[in-house]
Amino acid sequence: xxxxxxxxxxxxxxxxxxxxxxxxxxxxxxxxxxxxxxxxxxxxxxxxxxxxxxxxxxxxxxxxxxxxxxxxxxxxxxxxxxxxxxxxxxxxxxxxxxxxxxxxxxxxxxxxxxxxxxxxxxxxxxxxxxxxxxxxxxxxxxxxxxxxxxxxxxxxxxxxxxxxxxxxxxxxxxxxxxxxxxxxxxxxxxxxxxxxxxxxxxxxxxxxxxxxxxxxxxxxxxxxxxxxxxxxxxxxxxxxxxxxxxxxxxxxxxxxxxxxxxxxxxxxxxxxxxxxxxxxxxxxxxxxxxxxxxxxxxxxxxxxxxxxxxxxxxxxxxxxxxxxxxxxxxxxxxxxxxxxxxxxxxxxxxxxxxxxxxxxxxxxxxxxxxxxxxxxxxxxxxxxxxxxxxxxxxxxxxxxxxxxxxxxxxxxxxxxxxxxxxxxxxxxxxxxxxxxx
Amino acid sequence: xxxxxxxxxxxxxxxxxxxxxxxxxxxxxxxxxxxxxxxxxxxxxxxxxxxxxxxxxxxxxxxxxxxxxxxxxxxxxxxxxxxxxxxxxxxxxxxxxxxxxxxxxxxxxxxxxxxxxxxxxxxxxxxxxxxxxxxxxxxxxxxxxxxxxxxxxxxxxxxxxxxxxxxxxxxxxxxxxxxxxxxxxxxxxxxxxxxxxxxxxxxxxxxxxxxxxxxxxxxxxxxxxxxxxxxxxxxxxxxxxxxxxxxxxxxxxxxxxxxxxx
Numbered sequence: 001x002x003x004x005x006x007x008x009x010x011x012x013x014x015x016x017x018x019x020x021x022x023x024x025x026x027x028x029x030x031x032x033x034x035x036x037x038x039x040x041x042x043x044x045x046x047x048x049x050x051x052x053x054x055x056x057x058x059x060x061x062x063x064x065x066x067x068x069x070x071x072x073x074x075x076x077x078x079x080x081x082x083x084x085x086x087x088x089x090x091x092x093x094x095x096x097x098x099x100x101x102x103x104x105x106x107x108x109x110x111x112x113x114x115x116x117x118x119x120x121x122x123x124x125x126x127x128x129x130x131x132x133x134x135x136x137x138x139x140x141x142x143x144x145x146x147x148x149x150x151x152x153x154x155x156x157x158x159x160x161x162x163x164x165x166x167x168x169x170x171x172x173x174x175x176x177x178x179x180x181x182x183x184x185x186x187x188x189x190x191x192x193x194x195x196x197x198x199x200x201x202x203x204x205x206x207x208x209x210x211x212x213x214x215x216x217x218x219x220x221x222x223x224x225x226x227x228x229x230x231x232x233x234x235x236x237x238x239x240x241x242x243x244x245x246x247x248x249x250x251x252x253x254x255x256x257x258x259x260x261x262x263x264x265x266x267x268x269x270x271x272x273x274x275x276x277x278x279x280x281x282x283x284x285x286x287x288x289x290x291x292x293x294x295x296x297x298x299x300x301x302x303x304x305x306x307x308x309x310x311x312x313x314x315x316x317x318x319x320x321x322x323x324x325x326x327x328x329x330x331x332x333x334x335x336x337x338x339x340x341x342x343x344x345x346x347x348x349x350x351x352x353x354x355x356x357x358x359x360x361x362x363x364x365x366x367x368x369x370x371x372x373x374x375x376x377x378x379x380x381x382x383x384x385x386x387x388x389x390x391x392x393x394x395x396x397x398x399x400x401x402x403x404x405x406x407x408x409x410x411x412x413x414x415x416x417x418x419x420x421x422x423x424x425x426x427x428x429x430x431x432x433x434x435x436x437x
Numbered sequence: 438x439x440x441x442x443x444x445x446x447x448x449x450x451x452x453x454x455x456x457x458x459x460x461x462x463x464x465x466x467x468x469x470x471x472x473x474x475x476x477x478x479x480x481x482x483x484x485x486x487x488x489x490x491x492x493x494x495x496x497x498x499x500x501x502x503x504x505x506x507x508x509x510x511x512x513x514x515x516x517x518x519x520x521x522x523x524x525x526x527x528x529x530x531x532x533x534x535x536x537x538x539x540x541x542x543x544x545x546x547x548x549x550x551x552x553x554x555x556x557x558x559x560x561x562x563x564x565x566x567x568x569x570x571x572x573x574x575x576x577x578x579x580x581x582x583x584x585x586x587x588x589x590x591x592x593x594x595x596x597x598x599x600x601x602x603x604x605x606x607x608x609x610x611x612x613x614x615x616x617x618x619x620x621x622x623x624x625x626x627x628x629x630x631x632x633x634x635x636x637x638x639x640x641x642x643x644x645x646x647x648x649x650x651x652x653x654x655x656x657x658x659x660x661x662x663x664x665x666x667x668x669x670x671x672x673x674x675x676x677x678x679x680x681x682x683x684x685x686x687x688x689x690x691x692x693x694x695x696x697x698x699x
Binding site (some may be wrong): 309 | 454458467488489491539542581582620641644663
């Protein structure tokens with residue numbers, strides 16, 4: 001009987017991602033035996049915590065699911081509560097909501113591309129050594145990140161956990177002076193954006209491809225960040241209100257995390273899915289960036305999620321300028337939100353940095369939340385990430401454990417997982433024992 | 438804890454995360470204008486969200502998040518043994534923040550609602566602040582922390598001063614900002630009993646204070662009670678709001694009793 005050769009690839013606590021996850025790959029005699037991306041974050045129980053709270057606290061509470069995409073949660077919660085209570089937001093409100101979302105997307109994408117992903121390509125463990133070796137790269141990253149936060153400051157009062165967007169509108173509006181000043185900052189970002197495209201176009205991403213289903217919101221008007229329809233790259237659309245039919249959560253035996261599947265199985269959401277599905281609706285500069293970054297659809301290399309984020313950063317900057325121009329032209333009107341409680345059930349979906357975010361609430365006559373369901377982009381991507389790991393691992397194992405570990409870490413990072421976000425349904429179990437660090 | 442804090446030279450910082458949204462550590466990364474200088478003054482030896490390399494020797498432990506598992510307690514005790522200074526970041530770590538909302542439910546209900554029949558696989562304890570487990574040297578309050586306050590605390594620690602966190606209530610800053618009082622439009626505002634330092638941000642944006650920075654040192658309770666009475670509000674109304682961020686202090690003892698008696 002020949003000896004069994006077992007290769008274990010294990011990365012405890014993948015760094016430079018938001019939250020706590022482990023990679024486990026086992027191969028026996030060259031055959032990949034097991035693949036897991038374990039999530040070991042504390043349980044959060046947001047759906048339960050929302051029960052009994054007043055409807056207008058849904059955005060406040062759910063934004064605390066995640067500091068990085070807090071505005072995304074605010075906007076999904078608002079959209080869902082408004083759907084439940086039959087409130088239709090004004091055009092001005094929708095323009096301001098777009099700005100608030102785009103500010104967050106710029107901030108989040110820049111943080112991910114420069115701080116979390118780029119160090120791998122410079123051969124360092126973080127952005128810190130780059131302060132000495134590539135100060136211009138670090139300073140550019142900080143300027144662009146600040147630009148995203150600046151938009152959120154102007155519209156929402158602060159970048160993390162904004163304080164002005166609420167059910168029915170905004171409790172405070174930006175001044176025309178603030179908007180003009182913001183527009184100047186956006187205009188000045190052109191040089192930094194061009195340098196960013198150049199930097200990321202020059203990175204040699206692992207050449208791995210695996211066709212999958214890409215899901216994103218669809219809108220007839222624009223590159224959709226808000227919308228009532230879910231679009232699939234494999235054809236077909238689903239109304240957002242029927243999201244449970246398209247995006248089905250299930251428990252998998254090897255993981256404490258709930259995974260998601262559509263009819264076709266694992267699917268991907270996020271920047272790459274959106275660029276694949278909405279390429280023709282990108283702003284002109286963003287389409288040029290996509291060409292420079294070799295991102296003309298269909299793209300099936302998940303590592304390109306990061307370059308898709310660069311494309312979206314360009315899009316959001318350009319579109320933010322267009323929205324500011326519209327707001328300044330029409331003038332900002334005071335529209336104090338004054339929503340009256342009404343019983344109902346509603347759903348809201350928003351494209352947030354990492355993909356489609358679904359919120360659903362039931363509200364009673366007194367305006368109390370009686371039921372809540374939240375489906376987070378990272379949770380939707382977990383099954384697809386593992387499918388990629390299954391497909392990629394056989395090619396990585398022969399390269400040695402260290403190389404395999406590092407490349408798989410890069411793959412996890414490419415998805416930009418936001419693990420704190422997904423832990424409203426995830427817990428640490430024995431499989432992910434907390435190691436004393 | 439009282440008494441002067443020891444000054445340290447280029448202190449090594451370690452950032453640990455418990456149950457939280459990571460928004461407070463993001464606020465550190467959001468110090469875009471100061472980050473390059475900050476990295477000259479301090480060394481981050483453990484900051485998993487931003488840095489791959491990890492070190493086990495540190496001078497200051499920064500802790501974000503609430504305690505929700507037994508494993509968190511073990512981890513905190515080990516950190517306390519290593520760290521000369523332990524500083525909490527944000528409302529989850531103190532007074533307990535949004536994770537404390539869970540405490541309003543009986544301890545099994547949240548798991549059952551989220552996980553259904555599989556709830557038994559997802560043990561979770563009462564949400565508690567860090568100082569319910571280990572002594573803490575200073576709290577940087579807020580949901581999230583304000584980056585200027587973070588920088589001023591780091592500066593204070595570098596020169597061996599006690600961090601400058603105000604003890605007076607939010608109302609002081611709100612009046613300075615010349616905001617109309619939220620009570621005048623019929624809202625219940627926790628500004629009179631909540632620690633200032635946020636510049637009364639939420640009331641300044643047409644909202645009201647939800648109490649994210651925890652209780653002020655010496656709030657004028659009788660004047661708050663008078664204000665409530667004048668507006669037809671009672672202690673129950675206040676408690677319903679107060680549990681949003683202060684669910685350990687408000688409900689903790691009661692829930693603990695339930696847990697122990699089980």
